[in-house]
Amino acid sequence: xxxxxxxxxxxxxxxxxxxxxxxxxxxxxxxxxxxxxxxxxxxxxxxxxxxxxxxxxxxxxxxxxxxxxxxxxxxxxxxxxxxxxxxxxxxxxxxxxxxxxx
Amino acid sequence: xxxxxxxxxxxxxxxxxxxxxxxxxxxxxxxxxxxxxxxxxxxxxxxxxxxxxxxxxxxxxxxxxxxxxxxxxxxxxxxxxxxxxxxxxxxxxxxxxxxxxxxxxxxxxxxxxxxxxxxxxxxxxxxxxxxxxxxxxxxxxxxxxxxxxxxxxxxxxxxxxxxxxxxxxxxxxxxxxxxxxxxxxxxxxxxxxxxxxxxxxxxxxxxxxxxxxxxxxxxxxxxxxxxxxxxxxxxxxxxxxxxxxxxxxxxxxxxxxxxxxxxxxxxxxxxxxxxxxxxxxxxxxxx
Numbered sequence: 001x002x003x004x005x006x007x008x009x010x011x012x013x014x015x016x017x018x019x020x021x022x023x024x025x026x027x028x029x030x031x032x033x034x035x036x037x038x039x040x041x042x043x044x045x046x047x048x049x050x051x052x053x054x055x056x057x058x059x060x061x062x063x064x065x066x067x068x069x070x071x072x073x074x075x076x077x078x079x080x081x082x083x084x085x086x087x088x089x090x091x092x093x094x095x096x097x098x099x100x101x102x
Numbered sequence: 103x104x105x106x107x108x109x110x111x112x113x114x115x116x117x118x119x120x121x122x123x124x125x126x127x128x129x130x131x132x133x134x135x136x137x138x139x140x141x142x143x144x145x146x147x148x149x150x151x152x153x154x155x156x157x158x159x160x161x162x163x164x165x166x167x168x169x170x171x172x173x174x175x176x177x178x179x180x181x182x183x184x185x186x187x188x189x190x191x192x193x194x195x196x197x198x199x200x201x202x203x204x205x206x207x208x209x210x211x212x213x214x215x216x217x218x219x220x221x222x223x224x225x226x227x228x229x230x231x232x233x234x235x236x237x238x239x240x241x242x243x244x245x246x247x248x249x250x251x252x253x254x255x256x257x258x259x260x261x262x263x264x265x266x267x268x269x270x271x272x273x274x275x276x277x278x279x280x281x282x283x284x285x286x287x288x289x290x291x292x293x294x295x296x297x298x299x300x301x302x303x304x305x306x307x308x309x310x311x312x313x314x315x316x317x318x319x320x321x322x323x324x325x326x327x328x329x330x331x332x333x334x335x336x337x338x339x340x341x342x343x344x345x346x347x348x349x350x351x352x353x354x355x356x357x358x359x360x361x362x363x364x365x366x367x368x369x370x371x372x373x374x375x376x377x378x379x380x381x382x383x384x385x386x387x388x389x
Binding site: 010013014017020024027028030032034038041042045046052053056061062066067069070073074077078081082085086089092096097 | 139177379
């Protein structure tokens, strides 16, 4: 807890909040304009969501300022589980996508 | 470890544990007390482990939603400009609530209890606004015909529109309402638990009467045909759990408790950052 005072200031949280709102606005504009195909749109929106979640986890949840052991253990364990889920999901999803689902 | 406590600290085990562990973390003390594994106090590590497991729950639901999305052709696009505007305001509410939560943690760390309460209250207001907006949107969609059969048989929801775009979706593509209501209900439940958690941390036992009033008012004011007529009693369960916690183990919540509560709240915000684009923006039709 005492690390908080040395690593972060209130100002940076306002910047992170503003960045999250801007990224959300970009997502909404992309949704309104529908300028990409659904699959490409999904990729772009997921990329933006990952950036937003990294900002929330790193700054708001303060993981950026925790010990390296805690950071790596938490991130790697959760990402590993998602990768395993992805391998269950991916082959059939890719097969369906190849069939031309819009 | 209990036997090592000075006699004057044994009477209040919870506080003694928190204080001594915190001292060990702050000063790198070793020897008498075991150094924490992750350089953090145990409550924080416990909350992180819970959130890691909860992220897998939401991950599984989001994967299921995405799979439905891919194999269903054509996928319905029931969210028009009004729904997207509503969901965007809801997103702004959650993002702003995360900022006020951070400010509450700052206030707690500098020992400013009045501002800690003010910021926690602001966070609760944003969270409640999110729940109300979401509930209104649910009611509107259900009224227009987007419904699960379970809503009518289990929750006693009044008959909704039987024709129109949304009613057709419910009949022809039931996997859409299944995925939509399943995912958003799970998230709404988490937000509700979060608001109660914030209330307990901010106001302790004084929050219980307020929660009881909201619960009873909701039970009487929500009409019997509404989808939330029975689920509002989740507030009663929340009241019971909160009462057990604050009455059986009274405690003056400190900056650590506020920070741990904040971790939960930010997680709820984080999950919405995936639900909003996947569920709403990928099912948009703006004409």
